[in-house]
Amino acid sequence: MLKAPVGLQLYSLRTQFQAEGVPKTLDRVKALGFKYVELAGTYNLPPEKFKAMLDERGLIPISGHFSFDKFKSDPEGVAKEAKALGLQYAGTAWVKGKADFDEKYCREVAAAFNKAGKVMADNGLKFYYHTHGYEFVPYEQGTLFDLLMKETDPKLVSYEMDILWVVFPGQDPAKLLAKYPDRWCFTHLKDLRKGVKTGSLTGGTDVRNDVALGTGQVDYPAVLKAAAGTAVTYHFIEDESPTVLDQLPMTLKFLEQFK
Numbered sequence: 001m002l003k004a005p006v007g008l009q010l011y012s013l014r015t016q017f018q019a020e021g022v023p024k025t026l027d028r029v030k031a032l033g034f035k036y037v038e039l040a041g042t043y044n045l046p047p048e049k050f051k052a053m054l055d056e057r058g059l060i061p062i063s064g065h066f067s068f069d070k071f072k073s074d075p076e077g078v079a080k081e082a083k084a085l086g087l088q089y090a091g092t093a094w095v096k097g098k099a100d101f102d103e104k105y106c107r108e109v110a111a112a113f114n115k116a117g118k119v120m121a122d123n124g125l126k127f128y129y130h131t132h133g134y135e136f137v138p139y140e141q142g143t144l145f146d147l148l149m150k151e152t153d154p155k156l157v158s159y160e161m162d163i164l165w166v167v168f169p170g171q172d173p174a175k176l177l178a179k180y181p182d183r184w185c186f187t188h189l190k191d192l193r194k195g196v197k198t199g200s201l202t203g204g205t206d207v208r209n210d211v212a213l214g215t216g217q218v219d220y221p222a223v224l225k226a227a228a229g230t231a232v233t234y235h236f237i238e239d240e241s242p243t244v245l246d247q248l249p250m251t252l253k254f255l256e257q258f259k
Contacts, residue, residue, distance in 0.1 A: 001224040002235070002258035007036030007062060009188060009238035012248070017043045022053055030057040032248060038186070038236045039064035039085060040093075047084035054086075062234055063089035063160075063186065065130065071116040078116075079123035089185065090120055091128035091160060096203060101134045106144045110151035117156025128158040128185050133165040134203035143171075149180055158231075162188035162238070164210065167218055170199040174219070174226035181230040187223075188238040189251070191216030210241040212250035224258050 008029055010017070016025040022043050029037065037059050042050035054061055064087050066078045071092055082090040095101075095109050117127035135145040149159075161184055166173040177184060192198075193209040193216050213220060227235070239247050 003228045008034045009038040009236045011040035068092045075119035089126045093130035130160040132203045133169045136169045158185040160186040164190035174222040177226040207240040212247040214254035
């Protein structure tokens with residue numbers, strides 16, 4: 001069921017990057033056995049230097065998150081940085097502003113995604129959006145996420161399903177993967193602590209609710225089976241909890257059974 005390679009979203013170790021520095025933290029990533037990574041910043045290092053540190057450890061950067069504002073104001077700048085980092089994909093993970101995520105704003109976001117996607121494509125890159133849970137506002141026969149899918153060009157805009165941010169607002173990730181099999185490029189493998197109430201559209205929960213895969217609410221056999229039938233090319237583990245260093249080995253052991 002685990003057909004796509006598994007990598008790590010480096011944001012998982014943001015605390016370690018700040019406290020221990022980039023070299024030591026990347027050494028941790030390598031020691032855990034990861035080969036592929038997704039980026040979320042370079043921790044005050046020039047892109048070229050960060051890329052060199054990845055290369056030294058045999059870590060391959062596939063994708064990276066950049067701010068939505070940067071995509072709107074300077075998409076060429078995003079493309080330049082993404083190429084300096086050796087990325088194939090450049091995406092964003094948060095678009096909600098001060099206003100509610102309503103139909104009008106959803107359409108504005110979709111238009112901005114299409115423009116960003118065109119610039120990325122012109123630069124040999126692919127654009128994607130990482131779900132964050134506030135997009136599932138009821139709309140017509142579905143949700144505003146369905147509208148976002150409809151209004152974005154499949155040739156220019158792909159999606160990364162953060163499993164927790166689909167479960168937390170009360171959606172079914174396996175069904176959503178199957179509904180749009182050709183639109184997903186990645187997943188974020190993340191589990192939600194048992195007992196945490198779902199159905200919220202805030203896009204936020206205590207980071208301590210991130211738990212090791214297989215110990216939370218997510219039905220991972222169903223999710224991975226569904227993902228195997230889609231265009232998902234990489235699974236990235238993301239663990240935002242303060243106990244990430246304890247949980248990552250547990251998560252990796254859990255995933256071994258699906259290989």
